[in-house]
Amino acid sequence: MSRIFVVEDDKAIRDELCELLENSGYEVSAAHEFGDVSAQVLSSGADLVLLDINLPDANGQTVLKEIRKTSDIPVIMVTSRTGETDEMLSMSSGADDFITKPYNPMILLLRISAVLKRTQSAGAKTTYRGLPVNAARGSIGEGKNEIVLTKNEMIIFSRLLSSGGQIVSRDELMTALWDNEEYLNDNALTVNISRLRQKLTDAGLENTIETRKKQGYILL
Amino acid sequence: MNFFAYLKDRLPAVVILTTGYLIMLCFFGGYHSGGEQVCIISAVYWLTVLAVLCAEYFRRRRFYNKAADSLKGLDKKYLLPEMIEKPAFYEGLLCYDLICDCGKSMTENVSYHKRQADEFREFIELWVHEVKLPIASLSLMAHNEGEAGEKYTEQLSRIDAYVENVLYYARSENAQKDYIIKETTIGRVFKGAALKNRESLQQRGVTVTAEGLDKKVMTDSKWLEYIFTQLIANSLKYFSPEREAQITVCAEENDNAVTVHFKDNGIGIPATDLPYIFEKSFTGQNGRLHSKSTGMGLYITESLCRKLGHKVSAESVQGEYTDIMISFGKNDIYRPE
Numbered sequence: 001m002s003r004i005f006v007v008e009d010d011k012a013i014r015d016e017l018c019e020l021l022e023n024s025g026y027e028v029s030a031a032h033e034f035g036d037v038s039a040q041v042l043s044s045g046a047d048l049v050l051l052d053i054n055l056p057d058a059n060g061q062t063v064l065k066e067i068r069k070t071s072d073i074p075v076i077m078v079t080s081r082t083g084e085t086d087e088m089l090s091m092s093s094g095a096d097d098f099i100t101k102p103y104n105p106m107i108l109l110l111r112i113s114a115v116l117k118r119t120q121s122a123g124a125k126t127t128y129r130g131l132p133v134n135a136a137r138g139s140i141g142e143g144k145n146e147i148v149l150t151k152n153e154m155i156i157f158s159r160l161l162s163s164g165g166q167i168v169s170r171d172e173l174m175t176a177l178w179d180n181e182e183y184l185n186d187n188a189l190t191v192n193i194s195r196l197r198q199k200l201t202d203a204g205l206e207n208t209i210e211t212r213k214k215q216g217y218i219l220l
Numbered sequence: 221m222n223f224f225a226y227l228k229d230r231l232p233a234v235v236i237l238t239t240g241y242l243i244m245l246c247f248f249g250g251y252h253s254g255g256e257q258v259c260i261i262s263a264v265y266w267l268t269v270l271a272v273l274c275a276e277y278f279r280r281r282r283f284y285n286k287a288a289d290s291l292k293g294l295d296k297k298y299l300l301p302e303m304i305e306k307p308a309f310y311e312g313l314l315c316y317d318l319i320c321d322c323g324k325s326m327t328e329n330v331s332y333h334k335r336q337a338d339e340f341r342e343f344i345e346l347w348v349h350e351v352k353l354p355i356a357s358l359s360l361m362a363h364n365e366g367e368a369g370e371k372y373t374e375q376l377s378r379i380d381a382y383v384e385n386v387l388y389y390a391r392s393e394n395a396q397k398d399y400i401i402k403e404t405t406i407g408r409v410f411k412g413a414a415l416k417n418r419e420s421l422q423q424r425g426v427t428v429t430a431e432g433l434d435k436k437v438m439t440d441s442k443w444l445e446y447i448f449t450q451l452i453a454n455s456l457k458y459f460s461p462e463r464e465a466q467i468t469v470c471a472e473e474n475d476n477a478v479t480v481h482f483k484d485n486g487i488g489i490p491a492t493d494l495p496y497i498f499e500k501s502f503t504g505q506n507g508r509l510h511s512k513s514t515g516m517g518l519y520i521t522e523s524l525c526r527k528l529g530h531k532v533s534a535e536s537v538q539g540e541y542t543d544i545m546i547s548f549g550k551n552d553i554y555r556p557e
C-alpha cells in the first residue's frame with residue numbers, strides 16, 4: 001500500500017483530501033504546521049507528496065527545491081492559480097506532475113496512480129496470474145499463448161490491475177480512457193469490457209473480471 | 221483658414237480704420253490739399269492697413285492649418301498637444317496653453333481610471349483564486365459522500381465554469397500579457413477540456429470523436445483549454461433533441477496554418493445571426509429561444525484567440541451543424557532551433 005503525504009494549509013480541503021485518499025486505499029499523513037515542511041516530508045517516509053504551492057510561511061516551489069536537494073520522492077504540485085507560469089516553474093523545480101484546484105477527484109486519483117506507477121515499476125515487471133503484462137506491446141503472456149489486446153482493452157486492464165484487487169468504478173475507467181484520448185461512451189465501455197473478458201476466457205483464464213452492481217468492476 | 225472669414229472677424233478694426241480715414245479726409249478738405257496728395261496718402265494708408273491684416277492673417281494661418289493637419293493625421297486625437305508647435309502670437313499662445321492644460325488633466329483622469337481598472341482586475345483574479353478553495357473542498361466533500369454527492373458535483377462544476385468565465389473575461393479585456401506561448405499538442409489540450417467536462421458530456425449521451433489532433437501548434441495551453449471548454453459548453457447548450465448528439469474535433473494542416481474544427485450536430489445558427497456571434501453580449505435567436513445566454517462565451521473566445529494570434533471563424537447550417545474553426549498560424553520565428 002502506497003503512502004501519501006499531504007501538504008495543504010486549508011483545513012477543510014486537507015481533511016477531505018485525506019478521506020478521499022484513504023477511501024481509495026492509500027495510507028495518508030498530513031502536515032499540520034508549515035514551518036519546516038521539507039523536513040517533515042523527508043522524515044515522513046511517504047511514497048508520494050501532494051504539495052500545495054501557496055503555503056502560509058513558504059512557497060511550494062521553494063519547498064520542492066529544498067526536498068529535491070536530498071530526495072527524489074515523487075511530488076505532485078497543487079495550485080488554485082490558473083496560469084502557465086506556475087506550472088512551468090514547478091516542473092522545472094522537479095515536480096512530477098501538476099494539477100489545478102478545484103480538481104476533479106477522479107483526475108487527481110488517476111494522476112496519483114500514474115505517477116506512482118511510473119516511479120515504482122520503473123524496473124519491476126507487472127504480472128497477472130503469473131503471466132507477464134507487456135503494456136507497450138499491448139499483450140499479456142508470452143509465446144503462442146500471448147493474448148493481444150487493443151489499446152482500449154489494455155488501458156482498462158492496466159487500470160484494473162493497478163488497483164490491486166479493489167473495485168474500480170466505471171467513472172474511473174472512463175477517466176483513464178479519456179485521459180489517453182480515447183473518448184468512449186457508456187456503451188463502448190461495456191462492449192470493451194465484455195470483449196476483454198472474452199479474450200481472457202479464450203486464453204483459459206476463468207472468472208477474471210467480475211461486475212459489482214452499481215459499484216464497478218474488480219479483477220480477480 | 222479662410223481670408224474672407226478672417227476679414228469678417230476683423231470687421232470692428234476695419235470699421236475703426238475707415239472712420240479714421242474719413243476723419244483724415246475731412247482734415248485734408250479743411251487744409252485745401254491737392255487731389256494728388258490725397259490720393260498718395262490714401263494709397264499708402266490703405267496699403268499699410270492691408271499689409272498689417274495680411275501679415276496677421278498669415279501668422280495665424282500657419283499655426284491653425286498646421287494644427288488642423290496634425291489632427292487629421294492622428295489616430296489618437298487626444299495626442300494633439302504633443303504635436304503642435306508653440307505659436308508666436310499672443311492669442312495662439314493662450315489657446316496653446318489651454319489645450320495643453322486640458323490634455324494634461326485628461327491624461328491624469330484616464331490614468332486614474334486605468335489604474336482603477338487594473339486594481340479591480342487584480343482583485344478579481346485574486347478573488348477567483350480564493351473562491352476556488354471552497355469550491356475545491358466542496359467538490360471533494362461531494363465526492364466523499366459517494367452517490368449522494370453526485371448531484372452536488374454537477375452544480376459545483378457549473379459554479380466552477382462561471383468562475384472561470386470571470387477570470388478569463390478579466391484576462392481577455394486587459395492588455396497585460398499573462399500567457400506563455402509554447403509548442404503544444406492540440407490533442408493534449410483538448411483532452412484536458414474533455415476530461416473536465418466528461419460527466420456532463422456523458423450524461424447528455426454525447427459521442428466525442430477526435431481525429432488527427434497530434435499536430436503541434438504554438439499557443440498557451442491553459443487559454444486554449446479554456447476555449448475548448450467554452451466550445452463544449454456551447455455545444456451542450458444547443459444540442460438537437462431529434463438526433464444522437466455528436467462532437468467531432470479534427471485538425472488539418474497546410475503550408476501556412478493548422479486549423480482545428482470543432483463541429484457539433486446541434487441546432488445550428490441562423491444565417492442572419494452568424495456574422496454577429498463573436499460580438500459582445502450578442503445572444504441571437506438561439507440564446508433567446510433555447511437557453512439562457514449571456515452572449516459572453518464566444519466573445520471571450522474570440523478575444524482570447526485574437527490575443528494569442530489565432531483566427532477564429534464559424535460555419536453553420538441551421539438545424540444541421542455548427543463548425544467553429546480556430547486556425548493557428550505557423551511562424552517559425554517562435555520555434556526554437
